[in-house]
Amino acid sequence: MEPIYLDNNATTPVAPEVVEAMLPYLTTKYGNASSVHSFGREAKVALEQAREQIAAFINCEPSELYFTSGGTESDNLAVLGTAYHYRGRRDHLVVGATEHHAVLEPAEYLHCDEGFALDILPVDGDGFASPDTLAELVTDKTALVSVMYANNETGTIQDIAALTKVTRETGVLFHTDAVQATGKITVDVKELGVDLLSLTGHKIYGPKGTGALFIRQGVKITPLFYGGSHEKKRRPGTENVAGAVGLAKALEIAGKRMEQDFATHTELANYFIDEVMKRIPDVHLNGPRTNRIPPTVNLSFTGIEGESILLSLDMEGIACSSGSACTSGATEPSHVLIAMGKKSVDAQGAIRFSMGRSTTKEQLDYVLEKLPPIIQRLREMSPMYGR
Amino acid sequence: MNKKVLVAMSGGVDSSVAALLLKEQGYGVVGAHMKLWDYVDIGGDIYKDGRCCSLDSITDCRMICDKIDAPFYVLNMSEQFRKTVIENFVSEYRAGRTPNPCVLCNTNIKWAAFLQKARELGCEHIATGHYAFVEKNRHNRWQIRQGVDSSRDQSYVLWGITQEALSMTLMPLGPLQKHEVREIARKYGLRTAEKKESREICFVADDNYRRFLREWEEKQGRTFKKGDIVHEDGSVLGKHEGTAFYTIGQRRGLGIAHPTPLYVQDIKPATGQVIVGDNSALYKRELTASKVNWVAVPPLSPNSSMNITAKIRYQHQPAPAILTALPDNNVRVVFHEKQRAITPGQSVVFYEDDVLLGGGIIEQ
Numbered sequence: 001m002e003p004i005y006l007d008n009n010a011t012t013p014v015a016p017e018v019v020e021a022m023l024p025y026l027t028t029k030y031g032n033a034s035s036v037h038s039f040g041r042e043a044k045v046a047l048e049q050a051r052e053q054i055a056a057f058i059n060c061e062p063s064e065l066y067f068t069s070g071g072t073e074s075d076n077l078a079v080l081g082t083a084y085h086y087r088g089r090r091d092h093l094v095v096g097a098t099e100h101h102a103v104l105e106p107a108e109y110l111h112c113d114e115g116f117a118l119d120i121l122p123v124d125g126d127g128f129a130s131p132d133t134l135a136e137l138v139t140d141k142t143a144l145v146s147v148m149y150a151n152n153e154t155g156t157i158q159d160i161a162a163l164t165k166v167t168r169e170t171g172v173l174f175h176t177d178a179v180q181a182t183g184k185i186t187v188d189v190k191e192l193g194v195d196l197l198s199l200t201g202h203k204i205y206g207p208k209g210t211g212a213l214f215i216r217q218g219v220k221i222t223p224l225f226y227g228g229s230h231e232k233k234r235r236p237g238t239e240n241v242a243g244a245v246g247l248a249k250a251l252e253i254a255g256k257r258m259e260q261d262f263a264t265h266t267e268l269a270n271y272f273i274d275e276v277m278k279r280i281p282d283v284h285l286n287g288p289r290t291n292r293i294p295p296t297v298n299l300s301f302t303g304i305e306g307e308s309i310l311l312s313l314d315m316e317g318i319a320c321s322s323g324s325a326c327t328s329g330a331t332e333p334s335h336v337l338i339a340m341g342k343k344s345v346d347a348q349g350a351i352r353f354s355m356g357r358s359t360t361k362e363q364l365d366y367v368l369e370k371l372p373p374i375i376q377r378l379r380e381m382s383p384m385y386g387r
Numbered sequence: 388m389n390k391k392v393l394v395a396m397s398g399g400v401d402s403s404v405a406a407l408l409l410k411e412q413g414y415g416v417v418g419a420h421m422k423l424w425d426y427v428d429i430g431g432d433i434y435k436d437g438r439c440c441s442l443d444s445i446t447d448c449r450m451i452c453d454k455i456d457a458p459f460y461v462l463n464m465s466e467q468f469r470k471t472v473i474e475n476f477v478s479e480y481r482a483g484r485t486p487n488p489c490v491l492c493n494t495n496i497k498w499a500a501f502l503q504k505a506r507e508l509g510c511e512h513i514a515t516g517h518y519a520f521v522e523k524n525r526h527n528r529w530q531i532r533q534g535v536d537s538s539r540d541q542s543y544v545l546w547g548i549t550q551e552a553l554s555m556t557l558m559p560l561g562p563l564q565k566h567e568v569r570e571i572a573r574k575y576g577l578r579t580a581e582k583k584e585s586r587e588i589c590f591v592a593d594d595n596y597r598r599f600l601r602e603w604e605e606k607q608g609r610t611f612k613k614g615d616i617v618h619e620d621g622s623v624l625g626k627h628e629g630t631a632f633y634t635i636g637q638r639r640g641l642g643i644a645h646p647t648p649l650y651v652q653d654i655k656p657a658t659g660q661v662i663v664g665d666n667s668a669l670y671k672r673e674l675t676a677s678k679v680n681w682v683a684v685p686p687l688s689p690n691s692s693m694n695i696t697a698k699i700r701y702q703h704q705p706a707p708a709i710l711t712a713l714p715d716n717n718v719r720v721v722f723h724e725k726q727r728a729i730t731p732g733q734s735v736v737f738y739e740d741d742v743l744l745g746g747g748i749i750e751q
Contacts, residue, residue, distance in 0.1 A: 307462065307463065308504065308507040308508065311460050311507075311508055312507070312508060312509070314458065314460075315417075315458065315508065315509070332463060377507075377509075378507055381503070381506055381507055
């Protein structure tokens with residue numbers, strides 16, 4: 001049996017069409033997009049075409065889109081960039097409890113080391129934040145609110161438009177991390193009403209190391225990098241032309257497939273969730289059944305550690321994930337599930353299966369065959385289960 | 388199918404070669420690194436080389452497992468380690484004792500939590516890079532016998548392992564000398580071949596336990612009580628910053644001007660006193676120990692005695708003694724000759740020649 005990849009929220013393979021689109025810019029059209037000569041012009045045109053395509057995809061102006069090295073950089077630039085700009089005038093931040101570390105950690109840094117006040121916007125048991133609660137937290141000293149669109153661990157799709165209503169009334173900037181949402185559900189910055197939005201390429205069959213930050217016209221940020229006029233001085237550094245082209249192509253494909261993929265993944269996910277619950281007792285779905293990006297299925301198996309399930313599945317050739325991995329590769333209890341009020345034992349026993357374009361019912365059937373004996377064996381050894 | 392073994396890999400040359408040898412012997416090797424702590428929590432220099440639990444060490448393990456075609460995992464055991472090992476380390480010093488965290492880690496983490504993980508992953512064995520033999524003896528007991536390279540003997544910190552845990556344990560480096568292990572590593576091009584080894588306490592990155600205690604307790608919002616340094620004759624000689632910063636037999640760092648060298652004789656957290664005196668007063672013949680675990684021999688019934696050699700600290704030369712069993716897993720050890728600085732909290736480990744009989748924790 002070929003190994004089965006059910007960790008598409010972590011990353012995806014680069015689509016062959018994307019590779020094909022990028023190749024010329026890695027080989028023959030290698031010019032520096034800032035150069036004056038024909039090589040440079042050729043690269044610059046490709047870069048700007050990519051920008052136009054991506055801008056159209058999220059319904060913004062090309063001039064509002066800035067290329068970065070990925071989701072983490074986009075998030076950092078949004079959080080730190082706005083905070084540094086407003087420092088002294090607006091020294092308060094609000095971030096969602098279930099944010100990615102790329103938002104949480106810069107916010108915590110600003111709080112601990114730079115004197116910013118920080119409020120965490122709580123979520124309910126399914127991971128949804130309330131606009132009313134946000135309204136209570138936002139003040140005229142708030143520099144930025146950052147709440148992610150679709151959660152990487154549970155798939156919860158946040159009602160961003162309802163939240164931005166609150167901030168627009170008070171004139172506070174709103175950033176959303178749309179890394180998991182882009183390409184899977186419609187991302188329209190005007191409908192969402194956001195001022196900043198992060199996206200990345202490698203979660204949607206584009207290359208790693210590519211991403212972009214939407215910064216609405218008129219929003220001011222202080223750059224994190226210095227050393228050139230690239231990206232209008234907001235993100236200096238020689239442009240990754242091939243990466244930008246790949247990102248645009250990946251989004252183009254994702255756009256075309258979006259409806260079909262959404263339907264397929266919904267069906268597969270529902271099948272998988274129902275079958276797991278039929279075959280294994282004491283399983284909980286973390287996150288909502290609807291309003292969820294369908295490829296993400298996060299399950300808690302009471303009484304056992306996610307780590308042991310993850311490793312046992314890996315030995316059977318099934319790749320999924322538990323919690324979020326730190327640099328060392330060790331698994332840590334998920335802050336997302338804890339924020340959703342899950343008991344720490346359930347948070348410890350959580351496993352995320354995230355499907356992708358290559359996922360088939362046959363693969364899920366193989367997992368459904370391997371998973372119950374693993375869970376049973378681990379529960380038999382567990383001091384926490386059924387005692 | 389091949390028997391599966393979970394190899395505890397620190398990122399050093401010994402455990403690397405242990406994994407390699409087991410692979411050669413036909414075991415289904417799974418490499419695992421126990422992540423026991425974070426630099427954020429323990430302080431010290433995050434970029435210091437070669438430490439177990441550093442990211443560079445984890446990378447070393449990863450690359451070696453790739454080379455020998457074994458899966459590799461990092462197991463997060465920091466929560467258990469903090470609760471069982473670090474908190475005990477701190478509270479023992481606070482109680483005027485000198486703990487041995489490696490013993491606790493081996494007994495409660497490596498040969499307990501890690502072993503449990505091995506079972507969960509369907510492994511029949513665990514393996515480590517200790518220079519020792521694990522074998523069944525004539526008492527039908529699993530025993531630990533010193534390896535061929537006696538200069539690498541680490542049995543002092545292995546006395547707490549249960550029979551069941553030992554029965555699952557492989558130590559493939561028993562028949563090898565350290566230099567042979569390095570040669571094997573070189574021959575196979577393992578990146579850890581020339582790596583220096585560290586024998587200090589892994590979570591005290593700079594080997595400064597006083598710094599660690601101070602910083603750790605500060606983070607918990609706890610302080611140390613100042614007190615007097617008192618001579619055996621009752622005269623007060625000076626002040627100290629907290630009894631936790633002293634250990635029996637210590638001479639340096641007392642900060643007292645005195646015509647003869649002074650040594651810590653006793654630590655009394657209750658009264659906040661550190662008692663000092665002459666070196667000669669540090670010599671004692673007798674100790675009692677608690678929490679005794681028997682390895683190579685069945686548990687001794689109370690009041691029965693046996694001749695042993697005993698080690699009272701890691702670098703101590705084993706000395707002949709008579710051991711008498713007491714009720715409740717306690718023992719009395721009476722040495723033939725007086726021993727220097729018998730220290731509560733340290734382990735006393737019993738041997739017969741090169742075989743580990745058992746051990747316990749020194750009470751007085």
